[in-house]
Amino acid sequence: MAKPVLTPQSQDFPRWYQEVVAKAEMAENGPARGTMIIRPWGYALWERIASELDQRIKATGHDNVSFPLFIPMEFFEREAAHIEGFSPELAVVTHGGGKELAEPLAVRPTSETVIGDAMSRWIQGYRDLPLLLNQWANVVRWELRPRLFLRTSEFLWQEGHTAHASWDDAQAETLNILHGVYHEVVRDVLAVPVLLGRKTEAEKFPGAEATYTLEGLMRDGKALQMGTSHHLGQNFARAFGITFSDEAGAQQLVYTTSWGVSARVVGGLVMAHGDDRGLRLPPRLAPQQVVVLAIKDETVEVAQRLVADLRAAGVRARTDERTNLSFGRRAVDWELKGVPVRLEVGPRDLAEGNVTLVRRDLGDKQQLSLDGVVAGLPRLLDEMQSALLDDALQRREAATFDVGSAAEVDGAGLFRVPWDALGVEGEARLAERGYTVRCLVTAEGQVPDPDDVGLIAYVARAY
């Protein structure tokens, strides 16, 4: 057998990740430390995730906007927890247009401050509420140990920012985004099963009253946060004077929320589904669902016809006509990139009216009649979508352990510990050993209300 293209996951998972991101031509390091170049295949994945999110963000009544990259330093100082959390990570512009600036500017690490300031001008009365905004942007948080997609000094994301008349309205928004927008995309499109829960006080967003999260489990048994949704209470409303006149004419502070998903989920997608041959893309997300590989020049025309038929059937498909390269190298390329289905069109098969179909998830090959292959593909892709989610779910179940105390947490996987048995002190002890509480859920596994008791903590090592 040929030398494996990638270091096996079981041998060195971080190295496998680095190699697959490079060899699938997803991304590479930029010239300035901590920065990242996202190549066409990696960007296509993010673009499709962004589009799925954007549709749902709009359908739930949010408008897209664009706020400035540069924020006066003074803005950060208005909310004590916020500046404490973010000041160690800020990049600062001190010169512009050939001169030193009178006031240095922060490159935005997140936009609660500058959007809060605008909200204070835009909101006058109760009829202006709720105010539902979202932006697609790059943000910068200085990163000492960068890792492609997972942790880079600059990253791409969407950040939603909303203002509401009551605590309840803000809470409903925070949870609707978590369940209705984020969970739908991560589970139904990315096929990554996630735990939904609340962050502990130690892990919540700087300036939030409560942070809700989606946590996925990677194939090495580490957790990855796939998105967060914050109830900011009146903290930013107070800091930026965001008030409204209620129906009785009295001035009130609004309640705000913010929520974000970043391109790090592309890294999550790689680590949740990838195997020793490369990515395995869920069909609903895959930029190309089917690649039709013409083995010889004389089969290019049939391959092109197949692609036209597939597209007509609503399948995202392309040919691979690089007959100057070896068949093996081309097959490896598409396996690395994780395209769900490969159709091989060779002269011998074709003489018998057949093509070969290779499923990326299972790796099995089957001969199919050329005439019938297109009609069966939409259903096959649906089956593969479900199979990938089921596979990840089974892995997570097999890696989830009920334990009674911090001392019993050991190794890879997710540990369920009663929060009452752990507490803030137990959490701190776990942190010394590299574990964090990923989220708190109710005894029934649901997202907790603020006054729920008897919570369960999910503990894991995390990215």
Place this chain on the structure above:
Amino acid sequence: MAKPVLTPQSQDFPRWYQEVVAKAEMAENGPARGTMIIRPWGYALWERIASELDQRIKATGHDNVSFPLFIPMEFFEREAAHIEGFSPELAVVTHGGGKELAEPLAVRPTSETVIGDAMSRWIQGYRDLPLLLNQWANVVRWELRPRLFLRTSEFLWQEGHTAHASWDDAQAETLNILHGVYHEVVRDVLAVPVLLGRKTEAEKFPGAEATYTLEGLMRDGKALQMGTSHHLGQNFARAFGITFSDEAGAQQLVYTTSWGVSARVVGGLVMAHGDDRGLRLPPRLAPQQVVVLAIKDETVEVAQRLVADLRAAGVRARTDERTNLSFGRRAVDWELKGVPVRLEVGPRDLAEGNVTLVRRDLGDKQQLSLDGVVAGLPRLLDEMQSALLDDALQRREAATFDVGSAAEVDGAGLFRVPWDALGVEGEARLAERGYTVRCLVTAEGQVPDPDDVGLIAYVARAY
């Protein structure tokens, strides 16, 4: 008659522009000088322009990518004209993560350098060419006299970057983007007629061999550059060592191009079509093509049904159910925002089975039967699209003057001057009086080839 909502264009055009951008809730200044907040209506316009461009950029074989915001200063110094052009406009990050950086980083003003560096790694042989990339990004060029959309320190754009095996291939790309992508969107979607031509040496992009441009005429007689496409020759290939091995195995430098359209075209759209009542949006671009205004609570239901029918007919439509506000204020709102068609649903009209249709471009009202109004709308919107382009074309023709020398250039509008009669000296004298050569065309009005002679210069004041 009521006091006009906006300062009339004829009285003070810059003030009219400022007011319409504010009152249509398109954008406002950010807290840091020169920055801009794009509000939902302004962002929806840019989002639709971006989507029209993106479709065509992809259809012509380009892949989207994302390169870093921060670029080592040293990169800029490798191309002499490039650093000379951009160094006065750079914003510089000197601190990150609480420490002073060993090497300061430039915030990208454009990405030829960092993309050229990556191309030098990605391109090996002739089979890697052409390499066709594009990115949607924010860039920063320090701006002393900011103006919303038209001139801001940070702006949103797309920048295409391609590499080719020959000068001819790069030239074909440069012109295909100009004609096939940019002109199509600006003329057919934005309904703005533009001159296509080449920039003079004085006006070309720093580091380019030649810059091609699209120039629109605004309603005050000033020109606005709507996009540019640059043939970079081998300048960046030399600076960044972008070579390939040709079919004979010899190492060659590639030829590169770059091209961009920014959100300043939103400002161009406002100034090319807007009138004393606000924006006039071309239907193909309008985020909402029809607003159905329920005059009283009892007509809300009919308005909603109309919107459902319009959407089913492929028309972008929404209701205005704000019956608590005066009819006049709501009508003015939608006129400011430039929605092409307003349908007014009032109880008296409705009793007779009618609604009132108001065309934003002409301002005329007509009574139509409720039953027939939906069926006629797609065609009406098409007619309005053409009418807006024709109107702008007639304005431009009326404001274009043939003159024989620089001395005859005077006032608003476009002046056609034989380039031989003008030359570099004439161009410099015009610059002292605030005029620039917007582009050079052939005697037949076409984009010139490099060796064409007898060119015509279009001269104007410009944004």
